[in-house]
Amino acid sequence: MKKSKQFWALLFAPLFTITIYGCETRNNKSVQPPIIAQAVMAEHDPMPASNVVKIALLLDTSNSMDGLINQAKAQLWDVVNKFTHAKCGNAERPKLEIALYQYGNDNLSSKEGYIQQVLNFSNDLDEISEKLFSLTTNGGEEYCGEVIATSLKQLDWGKNPDNLKMIFIAGNEPFDQGKLNYTDAVANAKEKDIIVNTIFCGNYEQGINTDWKNGAILTGGEYIAIDHNRQVVHIETPYDDIIIQLNSKLNNTYISYGFLGQSRMKAQAEQDANAMELAEGVAVKRAVSKSSRLYSNSTWDLVDASEEAEFDVAKIEQEQLPEELKGKSSKEIESYIQEKKSERSSIQKEIQALNIKREAYIAKNQQATQKGELENAMLKAIQKQAARKNYTWE
Incomplete structure (x- = not known):
């Protein structure tokens, strides 16, 4: 070897x-369950999906x-x-x-x-x-x-x-x-x-x-x-620390629910730590991934789940809600989800904008x-x- x-x-x-x-x-659309x-x-998903x-x-x-x-x-x-x-x-x-x-x-x-x-x-x-x-x-x-x-x-x-x-x-x-x-x-x-x-x-x-x-x-x-x-x-850039700080704020926009919620939120933090342990550059790349459409957690996060067409907050059992939402009305829960969704979108856009500058900096400073x-x-x-x-x- x-x-x-x-x-x-x-x-x-x-x-x-x-x-x-x-x-x-052509478009092949599949229907998701509620x-x-x-x-x-x-x-x-057993149904063929497009792309x-x-x-x-x-x-x-x-x-x-x-x-x-x-x-x-x-x-x-x-x-x-x-x-x-x-x-x-x-x-x-x-x-x-x-x-x-x-x-x-x-x-x-x-x-x-x-x-x-x-x-x-x-x-x-x-x-x-x-x-x-x-x-x-x-x-x-x-x-x-x-x-x-x-x-x-x-x-x-x-x-x-x-x-x-x-x-x-x-x-x-x-x-x-x-x-x-x-x-x-x-x-x-x-x-x-x-x-x-x-x-x-x-x-x-x-x-x-x-x-x-x-x-x-x-x-x-x-x-x-x-x-x-x-x-x-991994080339260090002036934008790395800011992106990593924004990643921490991004994590605070997740609303865990169901039996998976707490364990998957813990896994999210653990993988952030693993990336940082490898290199700060890896942590930055992971943060950029988390600001993208491919980082979706609808199985345990209410914000991502709310993007599904069949999502109905009224049908979620109280025991599956996080502590901060237990005892709240459906209207109050929906308002809370929308607040976190707006906050997340803003942070993701900021990370993406900084990443454009980061990539330009790397392209300029990277040697052949x-x-x-x-x-x-x-x-x-x-x-x-x-x-x-x-x-x-x-």
Whole structure:
């Protein structure tokens, strides 16, 4: 095993390139059930939804992958922030769901091929972050074909042919290890219209010689070799501290309800702390994500829940309300929700405005050597493919 730091940002670059294939030109609307009270997490919607991007991340968590996991934690928010500004050909904003698998870890069951589903498809950004931070590394056997096949079998990829479905698998051992032939696994993925992208953590030619490139091209995916000596550089800006302060104010606009309320609000704070522990720049990116449309918590927050068409505050049981709203009339509760909604909107707009200035500052002060050599190439590919598929980024 090679011990190395991983430049995770490059993993997600082809994601944006391929995303453009998921745009559809018609509207498919699904009817949501009334939001009365939330006792458990909502199940995956069985109805086909328009403009849904489904991404399964398959991460090698053997001893050599500590840097990879750390970069995954940091770069999650770059992915979210990129998709925040995405528009499909019909001008609809795509939804984003992420699933997470780990493989190649001795702590996992040998009977399962040292593979574990860490998270089913989820649009809960706090939950995704939480699961990434739960990952630890240990030596093991890396079976790429088997983990791909497992994700195809276990996950609900849906039947909407317009939806974009992608697998990103990262590791540094030969791609053909294990009893299950990887060519069979990727052929199955292609049949299901799922694109497999491979990220080899090592020398570009070595990745080709160990079948990582072939694993990608068989489904029309992207192959990338990561320069394992590079790290993501977070450039400090004059706007960082202000955005972090606004993030604290943003948290105060959430109104927890139901059995999930208190635990999910606690998880929100924990993921803020995890991001800050990694780097202040990561905390800033997470705050920007929280100011976006993709950070929605209708399963436990009354402000987000009130945005649903079938929301009815009168049908929420008193015991599911937070202490500050118990005993209040429906009119009083609605007024309180509107107050917090207005406050949240104002804070989110302020964060977004500051982030525009922040990004301009970074663009001006970032040196070419602070980017991976493949990063510029991927950005050019994004623009080229986006123009071809009428996909825009705003």
